Amino acid sequence: MNENINLLMNHRSIRKFEDKLLTREQIEVIVKCAQSAATSSFIQAYSIIGVTDKDKKMKLSELAGNQSYVANNGHFFVFCADLSRHEQIGEMENKDLIPSIESTEKFMVALIDTALAAQNAAIAAESLGLGICYIGGIRNNLDEVSKLLKTPKRVLPLFGLAVGYPAQMTDKKPRLPLEHVYHENEYRQNNEEYRNQLQLYNNIISEYYVARTNGERNDTWTSQMANMLEKQSRMYMKEFVQKTGMDLK
Amino acid sequence: MNENINLLMNHRSIRKFEDKLLTREQIEVIVKCAQSAATSSFIQAYSIIGVTDKDKKMKLSELAGNQSYVANNGHFFVFCADLSRHEQIGEMENKDLIPSIESTEKFMVALIDTALAAQNAAIAAESLGLGICYIGGIRNNLDEVSKLLKTPKRVLPLFGLAVGYPAQMTDKKPRLPLEHVYHENEYRQNNEEYRNQLQLYNNIISEYYVARTNGERNDTWTSQMANMLEKQSRMYMKEFVQKTGMDLK
Numbered sequence: 089m090n091e092n093i094n095l096l097m098n099h100r101s102i103r104k105f106e107d108k109l110l111t112r113e114q115i116e117v118i119v120k121c122a123q124s125a126a127t128s129s130f131i132q133a134y135s136i137i138g139v140t141d142k143d144k145k146m147k148l149s150e151l152a153g154n155q156s157y158v159a160n161n162g163h164f165f166v167f168c169a170d171l172s173r174h175e176q177i178g179e180m181e182n183k184d185l186i187p188s189i190e191s192t193e194k195f196m197v198a199l200i201d202t203a204l205a206a207q208n209a210a211i212a213a214e215s216l217g218l219g220i221c222y223i224g225g226i227r228n229n230l231d232e233v234s235k236l237l238k239t240p241k242r243v244l245p246l247f248g249l250a251v252g253y254p255a256q257m258t259d260k261k262p263r264l265p266l267e268h269v270y271h272e273n274e275y276r277q278n279n280e281e282y283r284n285q286l287q288l289y290n291n292i293i294s295e296y297y298v299a300r301t302n303g304e305r306n307d308t309w310t311s312q313m314a315n316m317l318e319k320q321s322r323m324y325m326k327e328f329v330q331k332t333g334m335d336l337k
Numbered sequence: 338m339n340e341n342i343n344l345l346m347n348h349r350s351i352r353k354f355e356d357k358l359l360t361r362e363q364i365e366v367i368v369k370c371a372q373s374a375a376t377s378s379f380i381q382a383y384s385i386i387g388v389t390d391k392d393k394k395m396k397l398s399e400l401a402g403n404q405s406y407v408a409n410n411g412h413f414f415v416f417c418a419d420l421s422r423h424e425q426i427g428e429m430e431n432k433d434l435i436p437s438i439e440s441t442e443k444f445m446v447a448l449i450d451t452a453l454a455a456q457n458a459a460i461a462a463e464s465l466g467l468g469i470c471y472i473g474g475i476r477n478n479l480d481e482v483s484k485l486l487k488t489p490k491r492v493l494p495l496f497g498l499a500v501g502y503p504a505q506m507t508d509k510k511p512r513l514p515l516e517h518v519y520h521e522n523e524y525r526q527n528n529e530e531y532r533n534q535l536q537l538y539n540n541i542i543s544e545y546y547v548a549r550t551n552g553e554r555n556d557t558w559t560s561q562m563a564n565m566l567e568k569q570s571r572m573y574m575k576e577f578v579q580k581t582g583m584d585l586k
Contacts, residue, residue: 090464121342124347128471130510176535200452208460220375263372264372271384271385313426313430
């Protein structure tokens, strides 16, 4: 075990921040760490938009489902999958890169690249004593978000990252049992074992909620997941992604 | 600056490893760190397959384009986007989750979740003095890879992560200028400035190659990208993803 491992293992999302902005230096360190992540074939298929304008932050907060910590934080980053510069490169180098740019494969590459960079940013921030929260809620209404941030064609805002000085303590939620997530040499498919693991995990999660809410909440992981996934959310996504010019071909 | 920042900033891919396996403890620490990453609405939509069987590693190495370090390393992880357990949860909880599971939105969520977890694994490994290399090459032939690893429906192998004791020193490749990747409040779209930044970066990358290859290689970033993207690769991906049961609806 070492300091880095401790930091990784102790992640929890922070949803309340002190009224104190990050310094320019902190922001640049976080972005440079993001850029240091591995990138598929060196493609660097992302851009990061820092939002400092108060009105824009308020508007983003509304769009993300009225999450106050989207407006109130030390800095708000929006991570975008970005193949627009590769389109420009096609023009500069006089080559037709559009079939690649519009492929499902490169859409996946851009998403993965963006997420790897974002996770480095998150860890860099946490190592500076800051708290973070990923904001998938910006995908509630990407039409409005992309207008607000003026993202061009082939740029897809994926998620926000609220960063700031923590003004709350939160507990770490227990994850799925390691043996449920980690397989060796092949994917185990023993349904009975699988469901037993899920039941075991349900007990852990239920106890976690009971202890933290004086018994007011006792839901299991599988019931949480079923309720969340039963509601069909963001079903406009395919159409939006294609409109943005990542065509899922 | 701190130890964590140093670690993040000093990442480089390692493609040659000593003949020494990771211990069970190292593997478990790496997986636990992966699991500690943020996960969208707690969905935990990934699985990790560790490959230790020598024949399987050889076969994966071939499938990934004859990359020897896929076979020869301390441990080989395959990170998979996984919505299969959520399908089972639908059965357990008696709810129809299929429209969600087959949506483009949840496909994106699963990819992002998997990449965040993988980047934590990569950093954990590097903090233990190990080197890492992401292997997107497994996507060259996912049909064979998924047969080899027996991944069920709704599980999509995304990339490998070769981990081991470094047997080479490599240099860190300079990333795009920060001001090219980082925007504030809105996405800047000044094409002239944009192309100037790319030219500047081209010079940096070209000098980087010249210095490291005794002048044998001097390609620019934009030419590299144009050559890479001009070749249409893995155009079967959409069909495969849909066959796997992440239907991009």
